[in-house]
Amino acid sequence: MTPIESQIMKWQSVPFTKVNIDDAFWRPRLEVLKHVTIKTCIAQCKETGRISNFAKAAGLMDGEFEGIYFNDSDVYKVLEGAAYLLMSNRDPELESETDRMIELIAAAQEPDGYLCTYYTLVAPESKWTDMEKHEMYNGGHLIEAAVAYFEATGKRKLLDVACRMADHYDRLFGPGKRHWVEGHEEIELALVKLYRVTREERYWKLALWLLEERGHGHGKGEIWDKEEWGPAYCQDDVPVRDIERVTGHAVRAMYLYSAMADVVHASGDLAYVDALHRVWAHTVERNMYVTGGIGPSRDNEGFTTDYDLPNETAYCETCAAIAMAFWNHRMNLLFGDAKYADVVEREMYNGALAGISLSGDKFFYVNPLASKGGHHRVEWFGTSCCPTNLVRFLPSIGQYAYARTDDGLVVNQFMNGEAEFEIGNGLNVKLKQTTYYPWDGKIELAVNPERTGKFAVRLRVPGWCRGYKLEVCGAPLFGAEALTDRGYLILDRQWSPGDSIVLQLDMPVEVVRARAEVEANRGRLAIQRGPVVYCMEQADNPELNDDAFALSPRDPFHICYRPDLLGGVTLMTGKEENGKPCVLIPYYAWDNREKGFMQVWIREVENQLLYLY
Amino acid sequence: MTPIESQIMKWQSVPFTKVNIDDAFWRPRLEVLKHVTIKTCIAQCKETGRISNFAKAAGLMDGEFEGIYFNDSDVYKVLEGAAYLLMSNRDPELESETDRMIELIAAAQEPDGYLCTYYTLVAPESKWTDMEKHEMYNGGHLIEAAVAYFEATGKRKLLDVACRMADHYDRLFGPGKRHWVEGHEEIELALVKLYRVTREERYWKLALWLLEERGHGHGKGEIWDKEEWGPAYCQDDVPVRDIERVTGHAVRAMYLYSAMADVVHASGDLAYVDALHRVWAHTVERNMYVTGGIGPSRDNEGFTTDYDLPNETAYCETCAAIAMAFWNHRMNLLFGDAKYADVVEREMYNGALAGISLSGDKFFYVNPLASKGGHHRVEWFGTSCCPTNLVRFLPSIGQYAYARTDDGLVVNQFMNGEAEFEIGNGLNVKLKQTTYYPWDGKIELAVNPERTGKFAVRLRVPGWCRGYKLEVCGAPLFGAEALTDRGYLILDRQWSPGDSIVLQLDMPVEVVRARAEVEANRGRLAIQRGPVVYCMEQADNPELNDDAFALSPRDPFHICYRPDLLGGVTLMTGKEENGKPCVLIPYYAWDNREKGFMQVWIREVENQLLYLY
Structure with a gap:
């Protein structure tokens, strides 16, 4: 075995159906997902025309396409989430609801397998002309939903739709056929999933071909013409095996790397191993917030320069945190190293979990690490990828356990x-x-x-x-x-x-300091206990003003579990520089009460300590 | 109350007789002290002529003074230690032994109260001519022994000797009388102890006067003429209330600051408060090893320049660690701040405790933080202050508890x-x-x-x-x-x-890093758990070579209490950079097995971690 071969472990996921969660932390969240979040998301998909787009494309109702060209994906993601919920609890009411949605989706599929209601309804003549228009992105989410639904219920209907669509892709694209660089990665990892359930090798091979298309100038469409971003925005700047640095749109990048890991796992081809190691180190060691958040910039919803990790303006899209968990889970299975599961854990308890309110019906798209009080979860978004990613991430949390x-x-x-x-x-x-x-x-x-x-x-x-x-x-x-x-x-x-x-x-309070290169955190510390990153929020600290306080690493914290607060949290109470008590709560639980400041990175009292712990 | 007055707490010691120790860590050590160490020290004092010097001075036997001019002090320190042991266990054999020693001491006292066998036997005409000759240093240890023995047994004989001697000092020295700058501080803190037991205010006033003598050019004697040191060697460079920095011989400095704290406590005079705060910060924040050791230089047995804390050549006299505990205990009582008790604890479990073998019969004078294998405890020293300081420090450990x-x-x-x-x-x-x-x-x-x-x-x-x-x-x-x-x-x-x-x-493994100013520790880390500083020793790591290993802060330690090892220790087992297991033991327990390297500050594997815990 070569050194590179010996790195490959190829661990396997444990089927969700074999994992039962009976946990004081996760079980109530899964209940809220079942009773509130999934219903909220289905209702929103209905109200916003996302579901009726399928009926319209199927010719079952009149009317124009509503919303944005990637809105189909939200319906698929909700279906995928519903499937995970059905795995642990085969709720007939939910299942009949999802079955009805699947009927509409199947009806909207064109005879050749094509499925994207935007093009069917708005511009059927323009299919496959703009690679940024998320045709395969939508398709990828359909596949993920179909695989999950098949595993949850044994029903093949959606899986058959997905296979027909994938076969359609396979007829159009591939070696010697048309070029395609999907603007928003997702289809690649989905095709590997489809291969796993169907054992049809052509699916992972198509995924591999799609990965190999990148970085050779084949990309075409609106986004490629945007000068300030260039092809790096959608990771089309270099061939994927040559990737050195994380670039561009954060969710896209994570889905790409997820697919690269999947393809190595499925194919045994080692060509991407070095690139995966390089880009993982570059992401985690230079471009990840302590919460697991990634992608600091609102402008490109993605990466900027190394160590650029501002707190208040942090973009840190919820989807990117979830996608980081996806990628790291795959890296863990591929390489058998716990450091990747560490990142999954970081997202589970921080970056991703912060995206949803304790009530389960409000969501963050953007997850800053500091706020003056103006940032709050809302019920839905025009681009509502984050709620629909949470609704599939959280009920599948058990898959990361083993x-x-x-x-x-x-x-x-x-x-x-x-x-x-x-x-x-x-x-x-x-x-x-x-x-x-x-x-x-x-x-x-x-x-x-x-x-x-x-x-x-x-x-x-x-x-x-x-x-x-x-x-x-x-x-x-x-x-x-x-x-x-x-x-x-x-x-x-x-x-x-x-x-x-x-x-x-050992699960002590840890004082966390960032490398000196992170300008935003110089002279600041963060507090973590176990996997949970803490923050200070106005609600617990009514006498303090935003950033007008500091902590000393010399002052200890009183630790107390409070079952009555924020769904049950371990509170930390310490003292700020002027001796006033200050209370820290888990970052994921912020903005569930009255408005006010929030800070993760807190000013550190200047000290002369000779030894730092 | 002024701000400075409000700092003064004036807590009180709890009488030793009121503290019973029934502790798995300390009780076996106290038993070894009683059964081995005190006997070893008494035997050594006999064999080396330290006790017969008193018999000779008393005219009870013939012969010349043996040893060094401060050898009386060792006998007093052993007596003091014996007194603490008698407090918890009135062993008649030990008490009759000490009573016989006290008879000789009393007999050696001159009619006017003078007591120093060196001058009585060697140079009676030269009394009080060289301030470095430890006349009052010896006297101070007599007083401490006398007070302890009185408290332990109720017997006044030695206390009466001490009072006669102190009264003799009081007649010779003081305002309007002769100047005196005792070269090795000790008498000052002893006089405050004598005041506490006798309630005679003239004793603390004499201590105050002796403190005030310093820094005015009154010092005379061999040591003052030594060019490379100057009067700073014995803290005679500035008036004590103007002290800014810790200087000179470490034990002398600590005994001086202890007396300053005592005098504030006894007198209520606040003149020394600022100096005490300044010099404490300067000592602890710039000149203390992680073990609590102080005084890096063999040359002056003391301090050099800020942050000069070399590991292998560290002097760190055992007496200085003990003296640091003395001073910090007094600071704690005076100011009521736990940070001083933290230092006491650091000495108790590290810097001071390392001075004695587990068998109780071998001692370090010098306590380096790294060794290539050539540094070992021995049974006695020509200048044997360290064994006799341990024999009075350890049995009085209970006084620090409350x-x-x-x-x-x-x-x-x-x-x-x-x-x-x-x-x-x-x-x-x-x-x-x-x-x-x-x-x-x-x-x-x-x-x-x-x-x-x-x-x-x-x-x-x-x-x-x-x-x-x-x-x-x-x-x-x-x-x-x-x-x-x-x-x-x-x-x-x-x-x-x-x-x-x-x-x-919370008592987790802590990775300790030194401020960047400490050159010796750049790129190195130390490991501490609770109050105990750890080290790596060859005995547990036969496959490793001195300094040819490094630790990563990413690799955790397996924690295991081993009752069978080194008197019962919690071991830490981790991995060095090449994946070999490495075992860490408490620093205090090193050099109790076969020879080999030892390191406290271990090289840290270079890492790119974005967040440090």
Whole structure:
């Protein structure tokens, strides 16, 4: 094996249907998604004409196309989210609603497989003329919805629509056929998903071809003519295997890299491995907020220059945080390194989660790390990609918790619940996780193979954790088995029914400082505890004024779990420079009460300390 | 009250006899002191002629003075240590031994009260001619021993000797009498102790006068003529109230500042307050090792330039670490700020404790923070101040645990055991502390006043601690009462018999970095957990070579308490840069096994992390 081959782990996702979440943190959020968010999103899709566009394209009702050319995608994303909810709870009311939507979608598909209501209704003669018009972006979301719906319900109708459409693409595009650089990546990762469920290799090969189209001057359309951005805006500036730096529109970039990881995973072709490592380091080490937010600029909804991470004007689109989780989940499966799952965790508890109100019916598109009080969640957007991304990201949170390996299983995220694995030798293993994560660092695992057998249990030790204790079947471990490898404890041994693991992660308050290159954060600190980044909000600090306070790293915080507040949060109470109490709450929970300032990066009292912790 | 007056708290020590230590960490050490160390030191004092010098001076035996002119002080320090041991366990064998020593000391005192066997035996005509010859330094240690012995046994004999000697000083020196700048401070703090037990104000006034003598050109003797040092070597360069910077010989400086704090405490005179704050900041913020060690230079056994903190050549005399604890304990009592108790703690678990072997019979004079393998504890020294300082510091460790205030009591250090307080209004309070400190951060306190009453319990939250939880009588606290003031939680309320407090300090692994000004530590990190600074030693890391390894702040440590190792320690196991396991042990426990390298400040793997914890 070459060094590059030896990096490839090719771990597998655990089917959602095999992961049950019974968690004090996530379960109430999943309930809100089921009872509020999905209904809100379906209602909005109806009210804004997004669903009737399909009826109109199908000729089932009269009227013009409403909204923006990529509005189909929102309907697909809502369907995908609904599918994840149906996986854990086959709610007949929801399913009949989604079945009706699928009927309309199927009806809107053209005989050759083409499906994009904007072109069907507005400009049928202009199909495939402007690569920025999201035809395949819409198609990609259709595929993702179809795969999820098939897995949730066993119903093939939407999957058949998706296959017909993908086959249509495959007839039009590919080696020796027409060039195409889809302006907004998404189709590529979707085609790999379609391959996984259909086992039709032509789908990942089409994805590979689409990736290979980029960076050769084939891109054409409005966006390519926009001088200030250039082709880097949609990652069409260099061939993907030559990518060195994260550029352009953040969501597009993340979807691209996700697809690159998927194609390596599916094809075994190693050509993208180096590019993936390079661009990951460039993204995470120079262009990611402490919340996991990415893309500082409103102008291009994306990246600017290294270390340009302003707080108040941070764009940090919710979709970009979610897309960062998508990409990092794939990197984790591909390379088997916990550092990628660390990023997934960062998004889960911070950058992505902040996008939705505790009530489940209001959303941020933009996620600044500081506010003077004028930034608030709203019910819907003209471009409403963020609510519809949340509605598919959050109910699928269980997929990030575990993975399967050739030799066993992986615990990547910590949440109460059970999961079932069929591991290498056909052995079935049930795993039960008991924890109060993210508020407490103790994780108990009950390992229950159907019979005694040898396999490896990998436990992630998060990157924020400096110290841990580990017991297996009541005995503390020593030596190499108690040490991490690429961020994992690897317990490779005979396991019997009733075996147990207790992992105790130190979960202290951490003072976080940014590299000096990040100008916005010089002289500032952030506070994190476990995976949760904290902020100060006016609501808890009525006597303080925006940025007119500072914290000393010498002053400790009182830690208290408050079940009555903000859906149950661990509060931190400390003192600001003038001795006034100050309260910090999790960043994800901000803007759920009255208006006022919010800050993640807080001024640090100048100090002369010789030793910094 | 002026701002400066309002800083003065004047807390009181708790009598040793009222503090019982029943602690897994300290009790075995106290047993070793009783069974090994005190006997070793007495035997060495006999073998080296230190005790027979008194017999000779008394005319009870023939022979010349043996050893160095300050050797009397070692006998006094051993007596003082013995007294502390007798306080908790009135061992008749030890007491008859010490009584015999005291007989000889009393016999050696000259009729006018003068007592210094060197001058009596060697140069009686030269008394009080060379201020560097430690006449009063010896006298100061006699006083400290006498006070301790009186408190331990109720026997006045040595105290009477001490008073006669102090009265002799008082007749010779003082306003309008002869000038005197004692070359090695010690007498000043001792005179305040003598005042406290006798209530004779002339003793603290003589201490004040001696302090005021400094910095006016009155100093005379060999040391003043040494060009490269000048009068700063013994803190005679400026009047003490004008001190800005820590200078010269480290132990002398600490004893001086201790006396300054004592005199403010005894007199209420605020003239030294500003100087004390200045010199404390200068010492702690620019001239203290992470272990609490001070005085980097072998040349002057003391200070050099700011931030000059080399590791392998660090001098860090054991006595200086102990003296730093003495001074900071006094600062804590005077100003009521936990930051001083933090330094006491740093010395208790690191800088001072490293001075003695686990077996209790070998000692470091010099405490480097790195060694290639050539530095080892030995049984005794020609100048044997360090063993005899340890033998009085360690058995008195209980005195640092608590303090009394006008309105209640203070818990400064955490150790299992009981203490009794008579607080302001005559109320007796018993306090029981239950903890596995320093290996665990949970501290349970049973508060038992003899009847219900209002008083304040102050709990120190250590400076290394970023987060804590607090419960009183089973209920979590909120609001201002749960926040620290000058490092203390102040629980000022009605307390009834059977009340309880649970303080849970986060005690994670901390990565410590030094300010960039500390050249020796650039690109290096240290590891601390709770109050304990860690090091890497060859014995646990046979495959590693000195300084040919590095740690990444990304790699976590496995934490494991090992009762079988080094008297019971919490081990940390991590990985060095090449993936080899590496084991860290508490710094205080190094050089108790086979020879080899040792490092506190370990090279840090260069990293590109955007956020540092």
